[in-house]
Amino acid sequence: MSTKPLHVVIAGGGTAGWMTANLLAKHWLNQPVTITLVESPDIGIIGVGEGSTPTLKRFFSDMGIAEQDWMPACNATYKVSIRFEGWSPGANIPAYSHPFISQLDT
8 A cells, every 4th residue: 555645835934934845854764755834024133032942952863964064063152041131220120031841851
């Protein structure tokens, strides 16, 4: 019994869309699968709110790309927290730091 080829459509590009497409392509390597990514030419790169949090290490590991290869090639550093200034001046809390903790840290 043969199975029908699978066709996966990813709506939206950007970092999440392209990472998803790459992970699925790696997962279904040598399988009858077509992956199509659809992104709008009218929506540009936002360029904010993204960071190399520790979970990115898992993505590249799953892709079979060693950390010592991709980190220097991307001129990357890990973003381990974010600091919010002026968080709650009325409560006398001038800033708040939020750590990015992942399962990789445990």
